[in-house]
Amino acid sequence: MILFLVDARDGLLPDDKELAKRLKKISNKKIILVANKADKPSVRKDIAEFNKLGLGEPVPVSAATGSGTGDLLDIVTSYIKEEGFKVKAPKKEKDKNEYINVSILGKPNVGKSSLLNKLSGEEKQIVSHIAHTTREPNDTFITWKEKNIRLLDTAGMHKQGFKNVKNKKEREALERLSVNKSLATLKNADVALLVIDITKDLTQQESKIAEAIMKNKCSIIIVANKWDAVTDRDTKHYTLEINRRFPYATWAPIQFVSAKTGEKVKKLKDLIIEVEENRHIELNDNALNKFLKQAMKRVSPIKSKGTKKPYIHEFSQTQVTPPKFKVRIGAKDTLDESYVRYLENQLRRKFGFFGAPITIYVEKNKRIHGKHEEKENKS
Template sequence: MPSVAIIGRANVGKSTLFNRLSEKRLAMVTDIPGTTRDLKYANIHWQGKEFELIDTGGFLANQKTPLRALTKREQKKLDKLTVNDIDKQVEKYARNALLKSEVVIFVVDGREGLNPQDKEIADYLRKGKNKQIILTVNKCDNQEIRQSTAEFYKLGINGLILISAVNGSGTGDLLDMVVENIKEERFELAAHNDQLIKVSILGKPNVGKSSLLNQLVGEPRAIVSATAQTTREPNDTLIEYENNKIILVDTAGIRRKAKVARQSLEALGVSMSISALKKSNIALLVLDINEPISQQDLQLGKLIAEAGVAAIIVANKYELIKEENRDQAKEFTQAVYRNFPHLSWAPVIFVSALTGFNTQKILKLIMEVNGNNQIKIPDGALSKFLKTIIAHQPPPKKTIGFGNKTKISRPFITHFKQIGINPPLFECAIGSKEKLTEEYRKYILNKLREKFGFKGVPIKLVVRYKKQI
């Protein structure tokens, strides 16, 4: 699939444009320079064709590396960046996005006018071979601004277009230009795939989520640092595994609300992370095997349970466990199920995002759990199942009525069937004056798991009265 990179200095509206073109709020938008750290990816469908759009971090005004083609020595230096040198990693990722892209959307600020750094970026972009550059003057919100944009022709780039990412004016024409600048044979026909598996990666700050994402993808897409809150917004990455498409979402680390300022970038990132979780099919809850389970971990487990999504518990940093302490894994598993009783159905897998140990097995487990999420049990099999469990343990008797008109009755289940998947949802019906105890509901659900599996999947039971069916 052809790739298109959005490039420009900080705070010219790249993320706003990315959101506009993708028709989703995938990238965080603020007026704080450097908000975008990781690369953001979206598949764009336009005129029956499909391409990959990449939102990059802004080139930083205080960077030491000039905006030009890198020498071999400079490239080696960038490749050996320390994990704490985040600004340089932003630059490195932006350069990598440029290397793989066939078309570059070079964004400048029409409201502010031509900036010296725009000239530096333009000089650097022209060095790229076989790169089609579209000079995109953003923030042209009124006629006065549009009439004052002639100075951008000084950049020496053909193909200038005036747009407003905020209100969308000119963005359709921009997409037309993008499609026209990509060779026809590079396109794949646009085909919306309803079988996408969306997986959110959740965990408290600095637990290894971005490192895990990079292991699963096989290339660095999320910036890895020992500094908490390196990832500040959900980061969608599309991968293929055994002919299945999986969207991995690296979310911002979620801390206690008291520690997060309401208007901060972190608060906005957390809000987007929770929203991403609710739209996911599966959640990966990443825990640190070498630390006690914390209140933050418990809060994340609660959010997953409330979202009603399938889950896999990923015990990370297995490389820190010494050979003689391997029993620690068993003890940790027991602690997980003791602390997360509402996720007792979620499998635990031990991995090392640092070394890659067991990380590819996560993808296999994702496919297994996704399959369980789609299980549809025939009505006949459920009828036979219901008779068996009732014969083994019938519903407890209950006293119904008032005063002299009371009587002891056992609830009679007249109807039992599956009414939904993803996650599996079951429905049973009882008499209008009867009641099924919570304990018996749990009994039915437990027996369903024993009989049909549902590993990694929450299953629900809705009890209705016969008149409601």
């Protein structure tokens, strides 16, 4: 929802027209036109000219006196109820010992330890050009914008790690230990930072790390490190390349940073808080019912087996943190996996879930075999 504020005293300005033109291009947002400084009857009479913007009837208010703000609030709350906007699931008050758990993952020498140093503002880790300098996971505790964050540093995963260890059995044991410790932090993590070296090509090893993050249902941020070493700085180009490599995680935010200079590290902290909060999004039944109707109207369910298209009886949220949804169909129906992915994409487009994993599972109703039988049961 966007509240477009105009000055009732100044009247319709060229800048208002230009901004209104841009706002009309945003198709998925409700725009409410608000005429401020309308504290006199003479001014209120003149606000009709704002109808020319094509954004509906302007709502007259006065921020100085509070006049009209009650009407504006009624309009806003009415729309929220109608659309069933996403809400944060009520959470218990966090005590001082509760943290957002963040796992830092990536290949050797992508800058995990340097990033940890910048995030924490301390030089606790040993940084070296030799792979696997930091072998043991270390928890670092920080507070950012009144949020407590625990950073879980890992030794990194690499199939050719620990080259300096000559004994084969010892080397393999250390490699297994390193991988196990990395995966162990994922099991306890709310957010995973996948650190990559943006100056080098992405590898299969990084794809495997990404898959492990997805499997553990962590929120994910792809951290493109060593941005200071890039000359062209074309974020659009690099974003496309990263999404091409991780097509199953295009919903993950990508933050370009420099652990060396500290560039955009503060922004990364903000992202950690944001994606963790998105794990708690809860949608009410009204929102999901309306969403399902719109999604099915846009694209009908795809049949997988049999001769008829499946009929979806219910789409509901069954879990929060992370969000989980159920699609209920008839016992004899089947729903193609591509349609489940379509529903996920539409969910993200409609409600956000920025950086948060979503699970959608299909459940068959044992009593209802399809749309026609549902009608028969009602009769």
